[in-house]
Amino acid sequence: MKITSDFLVIGSGIAGLSYALKVAEKGTVSLVTKREMSETATNLAQGGIASVISSEDSFASHFEDTMVAGANLSKVDVVRMVVESGPKAIHDLINWGVQFTKKDDNTYDLTREGGHSQRRILHAKDITGREIERALVTATRSHPNITLYEHHIAVDLITDTKTCGRRQRPNYCLGAYVLDIRGREVISFGARVTVLATGGVGKVFLYTTNPDVATGDGVAMAYRAGATIADMEFMQFHPTTLYHPKAKSFLISESVRGEGAVLRRGDGTAFMEAYHPLKDLAPRDVVARAIDNEMKVHGEDSVFLDITHRDADYIRNRFPNIYQTCLKYGIDMTQDQIPVVPAAHYLCGGVKVDLWGESDLKNLFAIGEVAFTGLHGSNRLASNSLLEGVVFADRVAQRSLERLQTSSQPFPHVQPWDYGQATDSDEEVVVAHNWDEIRRCMWNYVGIVRSDRRLERALRRIQMIQREVAEYYWNFYPTSDLIELRNIITVAKLIVRCARQRKESRGLHYTIDYPQTDDLNWKRDTCIRASF
Numbered sequence: 001m002k003i004t005s006d007f008l009v010i011g012s013g014i015a016g017l018s019y020a021l022k023v024a025e026k027g028t029v030s031l032v033t034k035r036e037m038s039e040t041a042t043n044l045a046q047g048g049i050a051s052v053i054s055s056e057d058s059f060a061s062h063f064e065d066t067m068v069a070g071a072n073l074s075k076v077d078v079v080r081m082v083v084e085s086g087p088k089a090i091h092d093l094i095n096w097g098v099q100f101t102k103k104d105d106n107t108y109d110l111t112r113e114g115g116h117s118q119r120r121i122l123h124a125k126d127i128t129g130r131e132i133e134r135a136l137v138t139a140t141r142s143h144p145n146i147t148l149y150e151h152h153i154a155v156d157l158i159t160d161t162k163t164c165g166r167r168q169r170p171n172y173c174l175g176a177y178v179l180d181i182r183g184r185e186v187i188s189f190g191a192r193v194t195v196l197a198t199g200g201v202g203k204v205f206l207y208t209t210n211p212d213v214a215t216g217d218g219v220a221m222a223y224r225a226g227a228t229i230a231d232m233e234f235m236q237f238h239p240t241t242l243y244h245p246k247a248k249s250f251l252i253s254e255s256v257r258g259e260g261a262v263l264r265r266g267d268g269t270a271f272m273e274a275y276h277p278l279k280d281l282a283p284r285d286v287v288a289r290a291i292d293n294e295m296k297v298h299g300e301d302s303v304f305l306d307i308t309h310r311d312a313d314y315i316r317n318r319f320p321n322i323y324q325t326c327l328k329y330g331i332d333m334t335q336d337q338i339p340v341v342p343a344a345h346y347l348c349g350g351v352k353v354d355l356w357g358e359s360d361l362k363n364l365f366a367i368g369e370v371a372f373t374g375l376h377g378s379n380r381l382a383s384n385s386l387l388e389g390v391v392f393a394d395r396v397a398q399r400s401l402e403r404l405q406t407s408s409q410p411f412p413h414v415q416p417w418d419y420g421q422a423t424d425s426d427e428e429v430v431v432a433h434n435w436d437e438i439r440r441c442m443w444n445y446v447g448i449v450r451s452d453r454r455l456e457r458a459l460r461r462i463q464m465i466q467r468e469v470a471e472y473y474w475n476f477y478p479t480s481d482l483i484e485l486r487n488i489i490t491v492a493k494l495i496v497r498c499a500r501q502r503k504e505s506r507g508l509h510y511t512i513d514y515p516q517t518d519d520l521n522w523k524r525d526t527c528i529r530a531s532f
Contacts, residue, residue: 001185001187001416002189003030003187004175005027005028005029006023006026006029006192006404007020007027007028007029007030007192007400008029008030008190008191008193008195009030009195009197010032010176010195010197010218011032011196011197011218011368011370012033012037012137012140012197013042013133013197013199014042014386014389014390015197015368015392016195016367017136017137017140018389018390018394019195019393019397019400021139021140021143022393022394023397024145024146025145026401027145027404031146031147032149032152032176032189033152034213035150035212037141037148038133038134039212040211041129041202041214041369042132042386043130043133044209044210045129045130045132045386046127046128046129046255046322047123047126047128047254047383048121048123048128048255048383049089049093049122049123049128049387050062050086050113050116050122050384050386051086053086053087053110053120053122054118057120059080059084062083062086062116062118062120063079063080065116066375066381066384067377068115069283069380069381070375070377070380070381071377071379071507072377073507073523074374074375074376075373075374075375078373079375081391082375082384082391082392085391085394086387086391088391088394089387089390090122092394093132093135093390097135098124099131099135100122100124100128101122101124111123111255111258112255113257113382114258114280114281114282114284114287114382115281115283115381116381116382121258121382121383123255125318125319125321126253126255126320126321128386149178149180151180152187153178153483154176154177154178154198155177155186155417155478156225157173157175157176157222157224157361157364158175158176158177158188158189159171160172160174171226171362172361172362173225173364174191174194174363175188175189175190175191175194175414176189176221177189179478179479179480181479188417189414190413193400194363194365195365196218196221196367196370197368197370197393198218198368200216200347200369201214201215201219201235201347201488201495202214202346202347203439204438204439204488205343205439205443206440207241208344208345209238209250209251210249215484215491216488216491217483217484218366219232219370219487219494220486220491222351222364222366222370223490224530226361227360227364228352229349229352229527229529231372231378232347232349232494232495232498232526232528233498233501233508233526234347234349234376234377234379234507234508235344235346235348236284236288236345236346236347236348236379236508237344237345237508238254238343238344238346239284239287239342240257240263240291240342241340241342241343242325242326242338243339243340243341251343251345252305252340253319255319256305256319258281260307260309260310261280263280263287263304263306263340264303264305265298265303266303275289275290276290283379283381285378285379285507291341291342292449302339302340303339304339305340307338308333308335308337312335315333316334344443348372348378348508349498350366351366351371351372353366353371353372353373355395356396356398357371357392358396363403365396367396368389368393369389371392372525373388373392374525377507378506378507378508379508419477422476422477422478423476423477431479434465435481435484435488438485441492442492445457445458446458446492446495450499450509450511452500452513455499455500458492458496459497459500466489466490469485469489470486473486497528501526502522502526503518504516504517504518504521504522
């Protein structure tokens, strides 16, 4: 089966939906997502979206905060462009129906998060992502030029090299092979422009705040197709996820600390003053390492987040979702301290793209967490990610429409999927076992604190598992679990390879063998590209 459209969008978070809505005015859109449309990282985002909309704030201040958080590895031109595009991005979201929380005087209720010098975070109480996803899904479902393919998972990108057997550069992206999960059929999606908006890679680690769909599909597919991947060593661990045996890595928003919460040891001692002048509002990499260190030094299973000094009614009104979720697990955050631990949260690296979101594989664009734009540097500033998604969706839409108008080529010819000698699998336990082994290996050896020896051990194990997965993959019909396993092992290896390259500690990459930041030799990106 073959499906063609002007634009193929893989992913249904804030970046993918924003892009689809922009280009659908001028062409046909196929939007592929592997679960329900709203099962995305966007939907889980609590804190908000950063933008300069107050007269007390400035672009210069937001720019400086982003550069400092990124340990000066952020790209100056990208940071300036994204920050200055913020107000338009907010305007677009409001036009699509997003309702941000306002104060009694009808002005937006801006909050502050770690690393920000001003209150510039727009939010919808503590369910900002859910509100954004609601509005964008509603607008997308009602658009006549957008065809939705839920429960469809991309398998691999289709390229000119693969289709025609040529090896010379440049290479072109022609679409993607996509598995209809329920129909058990691999469909060829041909498109003039293909956009990866597949989100992050959190499920590569044992503990993560990410949804189950965050298996690094876009990064893995782009790498296999020949696109450059960069800065995969910079994996952000969110400092505060709820520590409870029945809570599935529920995130306690950084805005809780933004509104005055204090991190404490089990004996009640506040400890962040010993780690950073901003104390509990320090950048996330600092806070995550501080918590990790406190837990190891004092032999504790968690630390505690304390906001009990704030008015109880204020807490319940400002953080209704967090309050109700904690209460479900027997924790009343108006009276009790919340036990928290770090968990894998956000990838600052990804598919390397230019200022217009295009990879070095022509007609393949990447937006959102899957993309490495250079905005975040070595550590993402809180609430900059939703902003990046909308801003780059707009820029990619502009470039895509230009490409559509100037192209006189017919729809690309794509070959049907070749099943070869594959059969139905009777050994699904292999998938489950390898999945668990990869995630434990990554957590134990490639986590918050690293070393050359740990990375070497991780690489050996990953290479062994990758060989086993590759043999398994080509012998059996593809399933969503098998596709995701193949992707997380690819991404795990990319993270380790990038981490082994960087011989310094910077931002989210901290190694005990090179504890200092080395601007002379390492104020640059780590890049990997597959060889054919």
